[in-house]
Amino acid sequence: MEMELVSIITPCYNSEKYITETYQSIKNQSYTNWEWIIVDDYSRDNSVLVIRSFNDERIKLFVQENNQGAANARNLALSNVSGRYITFIDSDDLWLPNFLETTIHYLKNNNENLVYTSYKRVDENLKPLLKDFIAIDKVDYGRILYNCPIPMLTSVYDSSVIGIIKFPQVELREDHAMWIELLKKIKYARAIEESLAIYRIRENSVSRNKFNIALKQYNVYRKFLKMNFLNSAYYTFFWALNGLKKYGKL
Known part of the structure; x- marks a missing residue:
């Protein structure tokens, strides 16, 4: 399979404790043609120093001079992508080694535009916390209105068909608003039931x-x-x- 470039988007804020593990999970991907675009959103810890220590030419780091939130950070990253395929991972989450290969192979072989997978749910120390989140197939515009079953962590879309979809300015719910906008452009998102990522549920997570x-x-x-x-x-x-x-x- 031809390895077309994948652009990986990550907003980072005070993640020095976790981002090395995130990087290792990306570095260990069997699909190797990727760029990792990280936007540090004015971290007050050593996140930037840790990221620079990776010394990987595939990483593009942008450092904000003030805190602007995850939506603005992702939009800045999206303004600097070079890849055909767009995917997202937060600075404390992990992918299994075959995540990129499996999802992109699915998109290519099935002529699809957006795919996502199931994922494991663990605590801050990577110990199992909840049952795996199981991806449901064929989420369309009507379905996405009821809730947001498409996780940022396991989604990949083809920008050559869809274009680059920016995150609307919707406080704390920008991911849901973005998927709503994206599903106006295609019929549905497809799912792979296999769990190919690890979502870290932190004790003080805003999303919970x-x-x-x-x-x-x-x-x-x-x-x-x-x-x-x-x-x-x-x-x-x-x-x-x-x-x-x-x-x-x-």
């Missing part, structure tokens, strides 16, 4: 505080998608319900 972000999710529907109050409340209810199921609360 559902009460804190419920209003932000409501605003995805009300302000970003311009839905009326009833429809916004309807979809927010199902988003919350799916979130409880995702983390084993139902």
